[in-house]
Amino acid sequence: xxxxxxxxxxxxxxxxxxxxxxxxxxxxxxxxxxxxxxxxxxxxxxxxxxxxxxxxxxxxxxxxxxxxxxxxxxxxxxxxxxxxxxxxxxxxxxxxxxxxxxxxxxxxxxxxxxxxxxxxxxxxxxxxxxxxxxxxxxxxxxxxxxxxxxxxxxxxxxxxxxxxxxxxxxxxxxxxxxxxxxxxxxxxxxxxxxxxxxxxxxxxxxxxxxxxxxxxxxxxxxxxxxxxxxxxxxxxxxxxxx
Amino acid sequence: xxxxxxxxxxxxxxxxxxxxxxxxxxxxxxxxxxxxxxxxxxxxxxxxxxxxxxxxxxxxxxxxxxxxxxxxxxx
Numbered sequence: 276x277x278x279x280x281x282x283x284x285x286x287x288x289x290x291x292x293x294x295x296x297x298x299x300x301x302x303x304x305x306x307x308x309x310x311x312x313x314x315x316x317x318x319x320x321x322x323x324x325x326x327x328x329x330x331x332x333x334x335x336x337x338x339x340x341x342x343x344x345x346x347x348x349x350x351x352x353x354x355x356x357x358x359x360x361x362x363x364x365x366x367x368x369x370x371x372x373x374x375x376x377x378x379x380x381x382x383x384x385x386x387x388x389x390x391x392x393x394x395x396x397x398x399x400x401x402x403x404x405x406x407x408x409x410x411x412x413x414x415x416x417x418x419x420x421x422x423x424x425x426x427x428x429x430x431x432x433x434x435x436x437x438x439x440x441x442x443x444x445x446x447x448x449x450x451x452x453x454x455x456x457x458x459x460x461x462x463x464x465x466x467x468x469x470x471x472x473x474x475x476x477x478x479x480x481x482x483x484x485x486x487x488x489x490x491x492x493x494x495x496x497x498x499x500x501x502x503x504x505x506x507x508x509x510x511x512x513x514x515x516x517x
Numbered sequence: 518x519x520x521x522x523x524x525x526x527x528x529x530x531x532x533x534x535x536x537x538x539x540x541x542x543x544x545x546x547x548x549x550x551x552x553x554x555x556x557x558x559x560x561x562x563x564x565x566x567x568x569x570x571x572x573x574x575x576x577x578x579x580x581x582x583x584x585x586x587x588x589x590x591x592x
Contacts, residue, residue, distance in 0.1 A: 285549035292541035299534040310524040471585040478578035
């Protein structure tokens with residue numbers, strides 16, 4: 276085998292390698308472009324999903340805050356009602372005490388009415404008058420006691436409602452604290468995702484440009500090298516045929 | 518993450534093609550050893566260097582994508 280034959284084989288081998296390389300790298304930048312677009316779209320979708328989570332949590336927070344305000348207003352009303360009822364009970368108790376004193380005075384008056392022979396009729400009339408007053412006061416005491424009993428029952432109900440509202444308020448406040456913490460965590464997560472998406476998009480743009488340049492540059496250089504090798508082969512062919 | 522894998526695989530495949538070309542040109546150098554062969558070798562070395570730059574960017578992007586997925590999957 277001559278030097279020329281050896282070189283011809285080497286040139287052919289390199290020409291084939293260059294052809295094979297060109298074929299293999301063809302479409303490289305297309306794949307990179309497609310995959311980077313797929314990556315950024317998938318990341319954007321995840322950011323949108325996270326934005327929806329944050330938006331839903333904000334709405335839940337708003338509704339919970341409104342519910343808490345309603346409970347607080349109801350508590351204020353119940354506490355005002357409790358105060359009013361306690362004052363009413365206090366007044367009724369004082370009234371009852373006064374009536375009982377009045378009744379006691381009337382009994383004293385009745386027992387002090389003289390029972391002399393000459394004033395018998397007058398004493399009877401006075402006792403009858405006192406008895407009517409006693410009866411009226413007793414009726415008033417009875418009505419006041421009934422009213423007091425109703426007000427006390429009402430106070431018990433108000434107190435029970437206040438306890439229920441307090442428990443609901445505490446529960447809602449705990450829920451709100453949890454929602455706020457959850458919202459903060461998800462807002463932080465969204466901010467991180469948005470930051471990373473910004474850099475991923477920037478990386479994707481850079482990668483697409485680099486891949487396109489690499490493919491074009493490699494293809495051009497390979498074409499040029501193939502031409503050079505072809506020239507060598509042609510030169511050797513001419514030399515051998517001369 | 519499948520797109521990230523496909524992307525890095527494409528760059529690795531490109532690098533593998535450059536390596537194959539480089540090996541073929543080197544092996545041809547036993548019989549063909551002149552300035553034209555040297556120019557070819559230099560050309561392939563430049564392509565390999567550029568491909569390395571692309572790989573570096575791809576790895577950087579893949580790392581950010583992994584970080585993104587890690588953040589996105591946190592509850």
